Amino acid sequence: xxxxxxxxxxxxxxxxxxxxxxxxxxxxxxxxxxxxxxxxxxxxxxxxxxxxxxxxxxxxxxxxxxxxxxxxxxxxxxxxxxxxxxxxxxxxxxxxxxxxxxxxxxxxxxxxxxxxxxxxxxxxxxxxxxxxxxxxxxxxxxxxxxxxxxxxxxxxxxxxxxxxxxxxxxxxxxxxxxxxxxxxxxxxxxxxxxxxxxxxxxxxxxxxxxxxxxxxxxxxxxxxxxxxxxxxxxxxxxxxxxxxxxxxxxxxxxxxxxxxxxxxxxxxxxxxxxxxxxxxxxxxxxxxxxxxxxxxxxxxxxxxxxxxxxxxxxxxxxxxxxxxxxxxxxxxxxxxxxxxxxxxxxxxxxxxxxxxxxxxxxxxxxxx
Amino acid sequence: xxxxxxxxxxxxxxxxxxxxxxxxxxxxxxxxxxxxxxxxxxxxxxxxxxxxxxxxxxxxxxxxxxxxxxxxxxxxxxxxxxxxxxxxxxxxxxxxxxxxxxxxxxxxxxxxxxxxxxxxxxxxxxxxxxxxxxxxxxxxxxxxxxxxxxxxxxxxxxxxxxxxxxxxxxxxxxxxxxxxxxxxxxxxxxxxxxxxxxxxxxxxxxxxxxxxxxxxxxxxxxxxxxxxxxxxxxxxxxxxxxxxxxxxxxxxxxxxxxxxxxxxxxxxxxxxxxxxxxxxxxxxxxxxxxxxxxxxxxxxxxxxxxxxxxxxxxxxxxxxxxxxxxxxxxxxxxxxxxxxxxxxxxxxxxxxxxxxxxxxxxxxxxxx
Numbered sequence: 006x007x008x009x010x011x012x013x014x015x016x017x018x019x020x021x022x023x024x025x026x027x028x029x030x031x032x033x034x035x036x037x038x039x040x041x042x043x044x045x046x047x048x049x050x051x052x053x054x055x056x057x058x059x060x061x062x063x064x065x066x067x068x069x070x071x072x073x074x075x076x077x078x079x080x081x082x083x084x085x086x087x088x089x090x091x092x093x094x095x096x097x098x099x100x101x102x103x104x105x106x107x108x109x110x111x112x113x114x115x116x117x118x119x120x121x122x123x124x125x126x127x128x129x130x131x132x133x134x135x136x137x138x139x140x141x142x143x144x145x146x147x148x149x150x151x152x153x154x155x156x157x158x159x160x161x162x163x164x165x166x167x168x169x170x171x172x173x174x175x176x177x178x179x180x181x182x183x184x185x186x187x188x189x190x191x192x193x194x195x196x197x198x199x200x201x202x203x204x205x206x207x208x209x210x211x212x213x214x215x216x217x218x219x220x221x222x223x224x225x226x227x228x229x230x231x232x233x234x235x236x237x238x239x240x241x242x243x244x245x246x247x248x249x250x251x252x253x254x255x256x257x258x259x260x261x262x263x264x265x266x267x268x269x270x271x272x273x274x275x276x277x278x279x280x281x282x283x284x285x286x287x288x289x290x291x292x293x294x295x296x297x298x299x300x301x302x303x304x305x306x307x308x309x310x311x312x313x314x315x316x317x318x319x320x321x322x323x324x325x326x327x328x329x330x331x332x333x334x335x336x337x338x339x340x341x342x343x344x345x346x347x348x349x350x351x352x353x354x355x356x357x358x359x360x361x362x363x364x365x366x367x368x369x370x371x372x373x
Numbered sequence: 374x375x376x377x378x379x380x381x382x383x384x385x386x387x388x389x390x391x392x393x394x395x396x397x398x399x400x401x402x403x404x405x406x407x408x409x410x411x412x413x414x415x416x417x418x419x420x421x422x423x424x425x426x427x428x429x430x431x432x433x434x435x436x437x438x439x440x441x442x443x444x445x446x447x448x449x450x451x452x453x454x455x456x457x458x459x460x461x462x463x464x465x466x467x468x469x470x471x472x473x474x475x476x477x478x479x480x481x482x483x484x485x486x487x488x489x490x491x492x493x494x495x496x497x498x499x500x501x502x503x504x505x506x507x508x509x510x511x512x513x514x515x516x517x518x519x520x521x522x523x524x525x526x527x528x529x530x531x532x533x534x535x536x537x538x539x540x541x542x543x544x545x546x547x548x549x550x551x552x553x554x555x556x557x558x559x560x561x562x563x564x565x566x567x568x569x570x571x572x573x574x575x576x577x578x579x580x581x582x583x584x585x586x587x588x589x590x591x592x593x594x595x596x597x598x599x600x601x602x603x604x605x606x607x608x609x610x611x612x613x614x615x616x617x618x619x620x621x622x623x624x625x626x627x628x629x630x631x632x633x634x635x636x637x638x639x640x641x642x643x644x645x646x647x648x649x650x651x652x653x654x655x656x657x658x659x660x661x662x663x664x665x666x667x668x669x670x671x672x673x674x675x676x677x678x679x680x681x682x683x684x685x686x687x688x689x690x691x692x693x694x695x696x697x698x699x700x701x702x703x704x705x706x707x708x709x710x711x712x713x714x715x716x717x718x719x720x721x722x723x724x725x726x727x728x729x730x731x732x733x734x735x736x737x738x739x740x741x
Contacts, residue, residue, distance in 0.1 A: 078645065078672065085642045108642065112673030274453045274476065277446065304446065305480030 006070030007094045008042045012086055012105065014062040018049045019080040021235055024206040025051035025058040026076040038076040039120045040093070043069040047093075050123060051076055056203045057123040058210070060235040068094075073115040074101055082110050123238050126229055131222040132166055132192045136232060139221075140213040142173050143204050145184045145335040145361070150201035151177035161198040161242040163249075164228075168192065174249050175201070180328050181249055181364040182335065195223045198242040207237060253353070253362055257344035261291060261315040265341050268296075269333045271309050272326040275300040278307055279326070286323035286368045291315055291345075300326075322348045323370035332363035374438030375462045376410045380454055380473065382430040386417045387448040389603055392574040393419040393426040394444040406444040407488045408461070411437040415461075418491060419444055424571045425491040426578070428603040436462075441483040442469055450478050491606050494597055499590040500534055500560045504600060507589075508581040510541050511572050513552045513703040513729070518569035519545035529566040529610040531617075532596075536560065542617050543569070548696050549617055549732040550703065563591045566610040575605060621721070621730050625712035629659060629683040633709045636664075637701045639677050640694040643668040646675055647694070654691035654736045659683055659713075668694075690716045691738035700731035 019038065027035055030053070039050040047064040050057070072095045079101075083091065086105040094102045099114040143162070151159035163174040169191045174183050207230055211219065219232035230237040275287045278300050285302040293315050300307045322345060332354055333341070344353045348367060355362040387406065395403055398421070407418040415432040418425070440463045447469075451459065454473040462470045467482040511530070519527035531542040537559045542551050575598055579587065587600035598605040643655045646668050653670040661683050668675045690713060700722055701709070712721045716735060723730040 081645050082642070085638070085645065087638070107678045108639070109676045110642075110646075110673060111675075270453070270455070271476070274450070274478075277449050277453065278478075305478060307479075308477045310475045 006040070006042050006072050007068035007092070008047055008064045008066050009090050009092050010047055010062060010064035012083060012088055012091050014064075015047075015083050015091055016080070018047075018060045018062040019076070019083060021060045021210045022049045022051040022058045023076060023080060024210055025053050025056045025237075027053040034073065034115065034119050034121070036075055036077065037073040037115055037120065038079060039071065039073050039117060039122075041071040042066045050120075052121045052123060054121055055200060055240045056206060057121075057238045058235065059123055060233075062234070070095065071117045072099065072101060073117045073120050074112065075115075078112060079103075082112070123236070124227065126222070126224040126227040126238060128222040128224055128229070130166075130193050130195050131220055132171070132188060133190070133218050133220055134171065134188060135215055136211040136213050136217040136219050137215040138171075138186050139219065140208045140211055142171070142184045142186055143208040146173045146175045146182040147201060147205055147208075148331045148335065149175045149177050149180050149182040153178075157242050158198050158244055158246055160201050161246075162201055162204045163196065163198050163246040165194070165196040166192050167194055174246070176247060176249065179325070179366050180332070181252060181362070182332065183249065183253065183362040183364075185360050196246070197223055197228050198244070198246055199228055199239060200242060203239045210235070210237075252351070252364060254346070254351075257317065257346055257353075259291065259315065259317040259320045259345040261296070261313040261343050262340050263296065263311060263313045263343065265333050265336060265339055267311050268341075269330060271298055271311060272330050272333070274309075275307050275326050276330075278302045278304045280304065284325065286370050287326045288321065288323045288370050290319075290321045292319050320345050320348065322352065322367045324352075324365060324367055328365050332365060335363070336361060374408065374410050374440050375436035375460070376415055376432045376434050377458050377460050378415055378430055378432035380451060380456055380459050382432075383415075383451050383459055384448070386415075386428045386430040387444070387451060389428045389578045390417045390419040390426045391444060391448060392578055393421050393424045393605075395421045402441065402483065402487050402489070404443055404445065405441040405483055405488065406447060407439065407441050407485060407490075409439045410434045418488075420489045420491060422489055423568060423608045424574060425489075425606045426603065427491055428601075430602070438463065439485045440467065440469060441485045441488050442480065443483075446480060447471075450480070491604070492595065494590070494592040494595040494606060496590040496592055496597070498534075498561050498563050499588055500539070500556060501558070501586050501588055502539065502556060503583055504579040504581050504585040504587050505583045506539075506554050507587065508576045508579055510539070510552045510554055511576040514541045514543045514550040515569060515573060515576075516699045516703065517543045517545050517548050517550040521545075525610050526566050526612055526614055528569050529614075530569055530572045531564065531566050531614040533562070533564040534560050535562055542614070544615060544617065547693070547734050548700070549620060549730070550700065551617065551621065551730040553728050564614070565591055565596050566612070566614055567596055567607060568610060571607045578603070578605075620719070620732060622714070622719075625685065625714055625721075627659060627683065627685040627688045627713040629664070629681040629711055630708050631664065631679060631681045631711065633701050633704060633707055635679050636709075637698060639666055639679060640698050640701070642677075643675050643694050644698075646670045646672045648672065652693070654738050655694045656689065656691045656738050658687075658689045660687050688713050688716065690720065690735045692720075692733060692735055696733050700733060703731070704729060 041048040046061045048061050050059040092104040101114045103110040165172045169188050172185045222229040287300045290297045296311045296313045298309050351364045353364050409416040414429045416429050418427040460472040469482045471478040533540045537556050540553045590597040596607050655668045658665040664679045664681045666677050719732045721732050
């Protein structure tokens with residue numbers, strides 16, 4: 006193999022596929038990026054067996070061929086080369102020579118035989134979505150996946166295509182996050198549980214621009230994301246997702262509107278009094294025009310009043326402030342609507358348009 | 374004690390004195406900031422017994438008095454309060470109430486009796502210097518102090534007032550860094566070995582502006598920095614400093630000029646091939662117009678040619694690239710002058726104006 010490409014495109018391509026290189030693994034070949042040179046392009050592929058990414062960059066191919074090379078070392082070297090054209094050349098010993106201006110590196114490559122190629126998947130349906138929408142939605146639900154290994158589905162993002170809408174759901178046993186976004190066309194219903202970590206990786210390698218579209222394709226065991234010159238294939242989490250709709254209750258006894266920013270700042274301050282060994286909740290007392298928040302721990306006490314517009318019954322209820330904060334941060338609205346039933350029932354933050362619902366379980370508290 | 378001050382000034386003051394709050398200590402009182410309220414100002418003091426800082430902020434004093442409070446918790450709370458006026462009030466139980474708009478915190482304070490006040494020092498001489506110059510000089514020598522505890526002087530910055538010049542020197546057994554800067558007046562000679570960590574702290578709390586002056590005062594055991602509303606007192610390191618001038622040799626066999634940026638980039642690339650267990654040096658071969666740099670390790674090889682303007686003998690010499698890089702980064706000049714004697718003699722990077730000298734020891738290497 007012998008090729009010439011620009012440092013800029015090689016770096017851009019490596020930054021994409023590096024997401025599929027595991028930081029720790031006992032299988033050396035998984036630490037490698039596969040380079041395949043033919044037809045005026047260099048294809049870069051990395052695959053940690055649950056997440057596989059390939060991307061193409063423009064290159065002048067003097068000698069087609071392929072090579073596998075340790076991805077992290079290779080990309081560190083490329084990053085520190087001068088901003089110029091780079092020549093990559095492998096010999097029969099699988100040594101790779103990297104030349105750029107007056108700089109010459111030479112590092113050991115690997116055979117490509119044991120490289121795990123991307124699976125070919127049997128696509129049953131596909132949709133188109135803007136990269137902006139996908140990235141937004143991921144960011145708005147990803148925080149409430151669980152890292153527990155007891156229930157694999159909890160570590161995933163549940164993606165549903167429902168006609169002309171996409172819905173994403175995550176839950177971790179203490180809370181549920183649901184986001185709905187319109188699609189530009191009507192599609193066949195399909196759903197998938199996608200590993201949360203890989204969803205995070207996807208949202209980091211897409212541009213996130215309104216005008217950049219991507220294609221999402223489903224098969225029984227995989228999901229594929231295609232955008233620009235890149236293709237990402239993920240193995241899905243097996244099994245059924247939870248029946249969340251039964252947990253998204255509509256009825257309520259108390260409804261109030263409150264400033265997102267003011268409530269968030271208050272909850273943020275209250276966390277200063279919480280330490281790991283003494284997880285005291287924040288106690289909210291909501292009356293017609295005022296929400297009072299109190300937190301009392303071994304470190305000290307906090308007491309604050311925030312204006313609200315309330316309908317329905319007064320209520321006293323307690324929460325782990327960090328769970329509420331995650332939800333508030335995921336909502337762009339300046340004013341939010343909060344619905345409660347009783348001190349021991351989940352509370353829901355949702356909007357009338359039905360584009361989001363955040364459900365948070367309260368915690369027990371002792372009256373003082 | 375009862376006072377009112379702005380969040381902004383309290384935060385600014387706390388950020389200064391926090392530098393003297395040790396992150397780990399068995400003495401609880403050292404984690405505290407002392408607040409002293411009188412005469413329209415609140416004085417904040419922290420003292421870890423080797424570094425003491427006090428600063429004054431404007432405040433309305435309703436009730437003079439003093440209080441000690443855990444510095445890190447107190448400043449976290451202040452940081453998260455609304456941008457408004459803050460009321461601080463202590464009662465007979467040493468509880469501190471912190472109020473700001475609708476927010477009320479209450480945390481436990483401490484008695485002030487066992488607080489370690491700043492030592493009063495017997496000033497023998499003082500100088501004036503711009504905060505810019507002091508910060509610049511610290512940054513240009515601080516990297517070559519040693520964290521070894523075998524020799525306390527090596528962990529310090531040697532500051533000398535030499536008439537109308539200030540000189541700072543650091544060394545760690547592998548290299549020496551010397552910086553000289555003019556003073557605006559002629560002063561009595563005086564010198565001091567100042568703990569390196571504290572010098573770093575000083576450079577972070579000063580503004581670093583050209584137009585902001587500071588006063589440095591010397592006593593036999595302490596040095597004091599006074600600027601704006603702040604006073605910093607440091608205990609000096611005892612003993613004599615090394616006789617560095619004998620190590621700054623003027624004679625040389627090889628002298629060359631080279632681009633600082635190009636050499637730095639090349640050395641930076643070479644470090645990619647070094648791992649902790651296999652510290653291979655970079656080998657330089659300098660001939661009339663070219664410096665060749667080679668590094669060969671178990672990871673791979675690097676080979677690069679850089680243009681130089683050389684006078685004197687050709688030379689082959691090897692270095693730990695990181696030591697050279699620290700020196701190059703501390704030099705603003707685009708082109709540097711490097712002086713060498715033999716492969717096993719220290720190399721010196723210095724300018725004709727005599728404002729800097731960086732001496733780096735070479736390492737052994739095996740010819741291939």
